[in-house]
Structures are given as structure tokens and as C-alpha cells.
Amino acid sequence: MAQKVVVSISLDMGRDGDIxxxxxxxxxxxxxxxxxIREHLGRGGVTLGDVxxxxxxxxxxxxxxxxxxxEGRTAAxxxxxxPAEAAAALDALAELG
Numbered sequence: 543m544a545q546k547v548v549v550s551i552s553l554d555m556g557r558d559g560d561i562x563x564x565x566x567x568x569x570x571x572x573x574x575x576x577x578x579i580r581e582h583l584g585r586g587g588v589t590l591g592d593v594x595x596x597x598x599x600x601x602x603x604x605x606x607x608x609x610x611x612x613e614g615r616t617a618a619x620x621x622x623x624x625p626a627e628a629a630a631a632l633d634a635l636a637e638l639g
Contacts, residue, residue, distance in 0.1 A: 564638055581634060588631040 553562055568574035582589075 560638065578638070585627070585631055585634065588627060590635060593631065593635070 555562065565571050565574070
């Protein structure tokens with residue numbers, strides 16, 4: 543028989559409210575947490591922090607007036623394909639909220 547290990551975590555009511563709400567909606571919280579962690583591990587480690595950092599870099603460039611388009615086209619004219627890994631990460635984040 544497999545040995546069970548209990549792991550406790552602490553969450554901040556303000557900062558982690560989204561996580562607490564998500565946990566509250568789960569029928570089996572332990573199973574939901576295990577599934578979320580395994581899904582995260584399978585995505586190659588893209589975190590919400592990674593996304594925030596990338597968005598921050600883009601915001602700083604836009605505020606400085608830098609146009610981020612190597613082909614010289616406006617954003618409306620440029621065709622952009624979302625990388626599959628980024629799309630999967632954003633979908634997973636949306637499901638948490």
C-alpha cells in the first residue's frame with residue numbers, strides 16, 4: 543500500500559483569494575491541487591510570474607514609444623499567431639480564476 547504524505551501550505555486571504563475561491567469550488571481539494579500541479583509541470587514551467595514580466599517589458603516599451611514590429615506594419619496590419627505553449631498557459635490561468 544502506498545504511503546501517504548500530508549503537506550500543508552499557507553495562503554494569504556488577500557493575495558491568494560483567487561486560489562482560496564478556486565479551492566472552495568472543488569469537490570476534492572487534494573485531487574484538484576494534485577491535478578493543477580501536474581498540469582503545471584507538464585507545461586514546461588511557464589508561470590504567471592513569467593507572463594507578468596513579459597507584459598511589463600512590453601508596457602515599458604510602449605510607454606517609451608517603441609513600436610514592437612520588425613516588419614514595419616501597424617499592429618492592426620500585422621498577422622500574429624499565438625504560440626501554442628502561451629495559449630495553453632493562458633487557458634490554464636483562465637480556468638483557475
